[in-house]
Amino acid sequence: MLEDTIAAIATPLGEGGIGIIRLSGPEAIQIAARVFRPKRGPSLEETCTHRVRLGLALDPKTGEVVDEVLALVMRAPRSYTAEDVVELHCHGGPLACARVLEAVLKAGARLAEPGEFTRRAYLNGRLDLAQAEAVLNIIRARSRAGLAAAVNQLEGGLSKKVKEIKDEITGVLASIEASLDFPEEVGDPGREEKERLNKAREALKRLLSTWEEGKILSQGIKITLVGRPNVGKSSLLNAFLKEERAIVSDIPGTTRDTIKEILQLGGFPCELVDTAGWRQAADGLEELGIARSRAAAAAADLVLLVVDLTVGVTQEDTEIAESLRDKPLIVVGNKVDAVLEVDAGSLERLAGSCPWVAVSAKTGEGLEELGRKIRDLILSGRALRGPGEPLLLRERHKVALERALEHVEDALRGWSEGIPWDLVSVDLQGAWEALGEITGETAREEILDRIFSEFCLGK
Ligand SMILES: Nc1nc2c(ncn2[C@@H]2O[C@H](COP(=O)(O)OP(=O)(O)OP(=O)(O)O)[C@@H](O)[C@H]2O)c(=O)[nH]1
Ligand SMILES: [Mg+2]
Numbered sequence: 001m002l003e004d005t006i007a008a009i010a011t012p013l014g015e016g017g018i019g020i021i022r023l024s025g026p027e028a029i030q031i032a033a034r035v036f037r038p039k040r041g042p043s044l045e046e047t048c049t050h051r052v053r054l055g056l057a058l059d060p061k062t063g064e065v066v067d068e069v070l071a072l073v074m075r076a077p078r079s080y081t082a083e084d085v086v087e088l089h090c091h092g093g094p095l096a097c098a099r100v101l102e103a104v105l106k107a108g109a110r111l112a113e114p115g116e117f118t119r120r121a122y123l124n125g126r127l128d129l130a131q132a133e134a135v136l137n138i139i140r141a142r143s144r145a146g147l148a149a150a151v152n153q154l155e156g157g158l159s160k161k162v163k164e165i166k167d168e169i170t171g172v173l174a175s176i177e178a179s180l181d182f183p184e185e186v187g188d189p190g191r192e193e194k195e196r197l198n199k200a201r202e203a204l205k206r207l208l209s210t211w212e213e214g215k216i217l218s219q220g221i222k223i224t225l226v227g228r229p230n231v232g233k234s235s236l237l238n239a240f241l242k243e244e245r246a247i248v249s250d251i252p253g254t255t256r257d258t259i260k261e262i263l264q265l266g267g268f269p270c271e272l273v274d275t276a277g278w279r280q281a282a283d284g285l286e287e288l289g290i291a292r293s294r295a296a297a298a299a300a301d302l303v304l305l306v307v308d309l310t311v312g313v314t315q316e317d318t319e320i321a322e323s324l325r326d327k328p329l330i331v332v333g334n335k336v337d338a339v340l341e342v343d344a345g346s347l348e349r350l351a352g353s354c355p356w357v358a359v360s361a362k363t364g365e366g367l368e369e370l371g372r373k374i375r376d377l378i379l380s381g382r383a384l385r386g387p388g389e390p391l392l393l394r395e396r397h398k399v400a401l402e403r404a405l406e407h408v409e410d411a412l413r414g415w416s417e418g419i420p421w422d423l424v425s426v427d428l429q430g431a432w433e434a435l436g437e438i439t440g441e442t443a444r445e446e447i448l449d450r451i452f453s454e455f456c457l458g459k
Helices: 028-035 094-106 116-123 129-140 144-154 157-181 191-208 211-219 233-241 284-299 315-323 344-351 367-379 395-417 421-439 445-453
Strands: 006-009 018-024 036-038 051-058 065-074 085-091 221-227 259-265 268-274 302-308 329-334 356-358
Touching (some): 006 094, 018 094, 018 116, 036 065, 051 094, 065 094, 116 445, 129 144, 157 191, 157 395, 157 421, 211 268, 221 233, 233 259, 233 268, 233 302, 233 329, 259 367, 268 367, 302 315, 329 344, 344 356, 356 367
Parallel strands (some): 221 268, 221 302, 302 329
Antiparallel strands (some): 018 085, 259 268
């Protein structure tokens, strides 16, 4: 598979400053040379690595000029894939890109599959699997924190941690092997080995505790605004977005449909959903809107129950709160700018064990505090992570670590119960394999297929 040369458009479709066609493989430079005619100087094949050349891209069959391009040569192994790579930078129009790609394919390259460049980087040993997956998280990052975590993973943060745990397990496995092979000389594994396994177990637990945060960073959270009509739900959405996205009016029942926007709250990417106010519907259409609103609340990771401080907490507010009892919830007292005093007691009663906060969509007062409360609620007691420590961004990693932890715990239990050493060893091998799936040493082909098919073309 690595014997052929692949090509794809590496930049997004549409108009842009430049469009890049990327080639990778043993014949990347020769194929590109069939398409590229330099304005001056030697041919592409004689170009030094990491040099940029100006020239024309020609159709290799007809000789027709397709575009003026820059050609960048990166010789193996100093490239993204660790193979010979050529990038042709053309003018960023969809047609120019398509025509240059077509020329490259005519000249002998094969169209790359999604993620194939990164897959080659992995197969050629330039990245391990966790690092290759980090590339996807970087591309998809929707918050600064999510991006930082993904870059940490690309730099090998997670891989290093996993390797440390694997090393502990390998050490214990070696001791067991030695004691089985040379029982007279070596003797049974003892305190030191048990200590190593305990260490591995704690490290696994710690890493697993970062998943909630990592999941939110990579996937975002769904937050839904609910409440009676006219309490200021749409105004809050607009205040967070800093634009007049939803229609606001003093007529109750203004919002009919649900409105979704992606934004950052409390440092997390989230989908904020504004909904129709809950009340006895005036007509069929409003009834539909309220049904959607309830569905959005049910699907949310977190509900913001908005109440109007100028009216105070009403019976309806209490009923809405009751119907959301099993949801993570924050009570948001809105319009604090329009009241002299906040009736903290009634908000507290409404919120029960959940937090509450007084804000104003009009002046922006309290919105930052709300952001902090969202963050605290989402992370409450879940992450034990120190600064700069890696966190789990992918469910695949979490599942593999859980399996590794289970095996390590079984091994420790078996050890205490005095089961034969070769059985302890089987459990430890299971843990070792599960860990290897994360970095790729023990990952099967179908796992690779699934991972790389998520990538876009040209990556
Ligand atoms: N003084 C003050 N008025 C506000 C504030 N937030 C909203 N309002 C006013 O309250 C009224 C209702 O606001 P909306 O945002 O439309 O309320 P809603 O909850 O989306 O209402 P429905 O869509 O009908 O359910 C409007 O007249 C807003 O100008 C606030 O923080 N302070
Ligand atoms: Mg509204």
